[in-house]
Amino acid sequence: MSQRSAGLRAYVSESYRWLWVAFGVAVLVLPAVGTNYFVGVFTQALIYGLLAISLDIALGYTGLLSLAPAAFFGIGAYSVAKVVVDWGVSYWLGFPLAVVVAAVVAVAIGYGPIKRRIGEVYFVLFTLAFGVLAHDATYVATSLTGGSNGLGYFSPPSMLGVDLGGTVPYYYVTVLVVGALGIGLYALLRSDYGSVLHATRQNELRMRYLGYDTDREKLVAWVLSAVTSALAGALFVGTVGLAAPSMMSFELSGEVIIWTVVGGTGTFVGPFIAAIVLHIVNNYLGNVWPEGYLIVLGVLFVGFVFLLPEGVMGAIRNRLR
Numbered sequence: 001m002s003q004r005s006a007g008l009r010a011y012v013s014e015s016y017r018w019l020w021v022a023f024g025v026a027v028l029v030l031p032a033v034g035t036n037y038f039v040g041v042f043t044q045a046l047i048y049g050l051l052a053i054s055l056d057i058a059l060g061y062t063g064l065l066s067l068a069p070a071a072f073f074g075i076g077a078y079s080v081a082k083v084v085v086d087w088g089v090s091y092w093l094g095f096p097l098a099v100v101v102a103a104v105v106a107v108a109i110g111y112g113p114i115k116r117r118i119g120e121v122y123f124v125l126f127t128l129a130f131g132v133l134a135h136d137a138t139y140v141a142t143s144l145t146g147g148s149n150g151l152g153y154f155s156p157p158s159m160l161g162v163d164l165g166g167t168v169p170y171y172y173v174t175v176l177v178v179g180a181l182g183i184g185l186y187a188l189l190r191s192d193y194g195s196v197l198h199a200t201r202q203n204e205l206r207m208r209y210l211g212y213d214t215d216r217e218k219l220v221a222w223v224l225s226a227v228t229s230a231l232a233g234a235l236f237v238g239t240v241g242l243a244a245p246s247m248m249s250f251e252l253s254g255e256v257i258i259w260t261v262v263g264g265t266g267t268f269v270g271p272f273i274a275a276i277v278l279h280i281v282n283n284y285l286g287n288v289w290p291e292g293y294l295i296v297l298g299v300l301f302v303g304f305v306f307l308l309p310e311g312v313m314g315a316i317r318n319r320l321r
Contacts, residue, residue: 006008055271058222065123066222069229069256070135072102098231109127110219116217131248152242186268197221199320270311
C-alpha cells in the first residue's frame with residue numbers, strides 16, 4: 001500500500017469515527033428537536049436496523065441466506081404479547097422467552113441442513129418453508145396467537161416512575177437496547193470468532209483442514225442471527241402494542257434482504273444504516289405515493305445486484321483497500 005493510500009485510509013477512518021459521534025449525539029437529542037411522530041418513526045427504524053444486522057450475521061458472515069428473518073421477528077413480538085395479554089406477567093419476561101424460543105426453533109431448523117451439509121440452496125428452502133408455515137400458523141393457531149386479530153393491546157410498563165408507554169421514554173429504551181446489542185455484536189464479529197466466520201465463508205474446506213469445526217461455527221452464527229431477530233421483534237411490539245401476523249410476513253423478510261444487500265453484506269454497519277434510511281423513506285413516501293416504496297425497493301435491489309453487488313459500505317471498503 002502506497003503512503004498516499006495509507007494516508008487516505010487513515011483520514012477516512014478518522015472521519016467515520018466523527019460521523020458516528022455525530023450520529024450518537026443526534027440520536028440522543030432527537031426528542032428535543034423532532035416531533036413525536038418522527039421520534040416514533042425513528043424508534044421503529046432503529047429496531048429494523050437491528051433486524052437487518054441479524055440477517056447480516058447469517059448471510060454476510062457465513063453465507064447462510066435466510067428467508068425467515070420476519071418469522072423470528074414475529075416470535076419475539078408474540079413472546080412479549082403472550083406473557084402480557086394471556087399470562088398477565090411482567091412485560092420484560094417476554095424478552096428471555098423470545099430468546100429461548102428463537103434459539104430452540106433455530107437449532108431445530110438449522111441443525112439438519114448445516115450438520116448434514118446438504119447445501120446452501122436447501123438451507124434457503126428450509127427457511128422459506130418455515131417462514132411460510134410460521135406466518136400461516138398465526139391465522140390457524142388462534143388460541144396461541146389470536147388469529148388475524150393478533151394479541152394486544154398493551155403498552156410497556158413503568159420503570160423507576162417513568163411511563164415507558166410514552167413515545168420519548170420508549171425511544172430511549174430502544175436506543176439503549178439497540179446500542180448495547182449492536183456494540184456487543186460488533187465486538188464479537190470483529191474478534192477472532194468473526195474472522196473464523198469470514199474465513200469459513202470464503203473457503204470452508206480449508207478451514208476444516210485446519211481443524212475448525214465449521215458446522216458448529218455456522219450453527220452458532222445462525223442461532224445468534226435468529227435470537228437477534230427475536231429480540232428486535234420483542235422490542236418492536238412495544239411501539240405498537242400489538243403482535244400481528246404481518247410481523248411474520250414474507251414481505252417483511254424481503255425488505256430485510258433488500259436492506260442488507262443495499263447496505264452491503266458482511267459490513268454490519270451497512271445494513272443497519274440502510275434499514276434506518278429506507279424505513280424513514282417508506283413512512284414519508286407512503287403519504288404521497290403509497291406504491292412508490294415497493295417500486296423504489298425493487299429498483300434498488302435490481303440495481304445493486306447487477307451494478308453494486310457489494311452494497312454501499314462494501315464498495316467503500318473495497319475502494320479503501
